[in-house]
Amino acid sequence: MVNSRPDVVTIRFRFDSRHRRIINGFCVIGSAQPCRSLLSVGLHLTPAVRCLLRNGFRLVFRSPGVWVFIRRTH
Numbered sequence: 001m002v003n004s005r006p007d008v009v010t011i012r013f014r015f016d017s018r019h020r021r022i023i024n025g026f027c028v029i030g031s032a033q034p035c036r037s038l039l040s041v042g043l044h045l046t047p048a049v050r051c052l053l054r055n056g057f058r059l060v061f062r063s064p065g066v067w068v069f070i071r072r073t074h
Contacts, residue, residue, distance in 0.1 A: 021045035
C-alpha cells in the first residue's frame with residue numbers, strides 16, 4: 001500500500017489601504033501546481049485562492065491573516 005502525502009499550502013496575508021488581501025508570506029509542502037505562479041509576496045490573495053480551489057485544494061483552516069489549504073494526492 002502506498003502512503004501518499006497531501007499537498008499543503010499555507011498563506012499569510014495582510015490588508016492594503018484599499019482593504020484587499022495581499023500575500024505577505026506562504027509555504028508549500030508538496031506541490032501547488034498549477035497555481036504556484038500566483039503565490040508570491042505582494043500579489044493579491046484572491047486569484048491564488050480561486051486557482052487552488054479549482055485544482056482540488058480545500059480550505060481547512062482560517063484565522064486572521066493565515067489560511068491553510070490541503071489537497072489529497074493519490
